[in-house]
Amino acid sequence: MAIKDNIKPTRSELIELKKKIKLSQSGHKLLKMKRDGLILELFAILEKAKDIRAEVEKQFAVASQKLAIAKSAEGVVVVKSTAFALKDTPKLELESKNVMGVVVPKIQASSVHKKLEEHGYGIIGTSSRIDEAVDSYEILVEKIILAAEIETTMKKLLEDIEKTKRRVNALEFKVIPELTEAKDFIVLRLEEMERENTFRLKRIKG
């Protein structure tokens, strides 16, 4: 075996290997705990993601209907003209937070859902059809921003769970067994060398 070819059967190597095995075992234990913790986090976020996705779909249907009503009752010309009055775009600030060592985004949005008097167009010359279309789309954008935060967090958690799982498996099925095998080999070789020495000494005495 390749590992045995590269190993020097010495006591110092044995001590070194024992240290590595101990480190790998504690690393394996910690990574397993991290993986389980991340899975628990993922399940919690999964529920939120499902809820927000359903909310986005529902709000999209509401907003589409409100816009259709505004376009039909007021006319596309009125909707387009009113849309010209809206110059402000939502401001997004991207921060990050740490979930069990995984850096996930936190999106802070401002100027999304505005008050009636802050929409940019005059109140006297417009109608509630326009207000309701604007409101429902603003709420939709807010929900999309929240969904983006939750779904990105979920994606990052999934990537990290996959990575941690690979590390746990590598430690459990490759690194630790190989190190243990190498340690056993050195112990065997050292015992053999010990026996050879004893035999040689006996022969010299005889």
Added chain:
Amino acid sequence: MGNTVKYAYIVARVRAMKSKLIPKEMYPKFLNMEIPEITRFIGESEYKNDVEELGKKYSGTDLFEHALNQNLALTYRKLIEVSQNEANLLITEYLRSWDIWNIKTIIRGKFSGAKEEEILEDLVSAGQLGYRDLLEIIKVGTVEGVIAALEGTPYYPALEGFKGNLAEIENNLDRTYYSNIIKAAEDTGNKLFLKFLRTEIDLKNLKMLFRMKRAGMERDEITKLLIPGGMELKANDLARLSSLTFPEFVRALEEYSYWEAIADISNEFTSLINIETRLDKYGLVYASRISYYYPLSVLPILDYILSKKIEVDNLRMIVRGKETTLPEEIIKAHLVM
């Protein structure tokens, strides 16, 4: 010359024009038709020339909407052209709301950096400012330039001093429109026109009060935007209604005649759209009723102006509603008949 004689000619013209409006019995039939069927019907009606003229530029429901708008604009401009003296003055003043609409669209377009063609598409030259006047204004590069180009017009006082707050000048324009038209009506001494106008102001104020109250706006902000000069809703009524909470405000409306229009839906406030549609219907019924009482006055003309607008709105509601697959009950609820 007596008032009745002054209006005889224009009222006769308006009667003839009104007879060409689509009868309200047709709307339920349109609801059962497909869009191509409705478009064909419209293409063979009073809108024929507009559909043919705009057919090269637009297609589908866009063609339909632009043809309706063009026809509305030409009809209103025809009213200005065929009327004389007091009737002409009052019609011109009343239709200035379209000039205001166009000015707002141009300023909004310039504010957002829209292209000239984009702005031009959204104009409806149904007021005193013709297509060429509007084209000249659009060519000016900035909002400030547009305002300067309007110097000397009745709209300028509302626009000067623009400091970047678009909503403020839009509201100023609308308030100036109403104060100018009340002044014009008072100058002519036409009490019927004033009565009609004051009712329209009441309905406008009511719709705004519903929106602003539900949005939780402060009393001072509300009173700043309300239009003075209403029929039933005088300054003290508006001040009182502005200071009430939303449920109190709704209860307080029981004192006014407009309550009958909304009484049965006064608990449904998830959307204000139904309330607005009911108040629009009230306005139309009111205009039609008083125009019968005074057949040789400015009222039949105003009734026609409203009826024509409602016809365009109804047709658009049906076709756009069908295009966007709105449920039939929603389309029906928005039809003003």
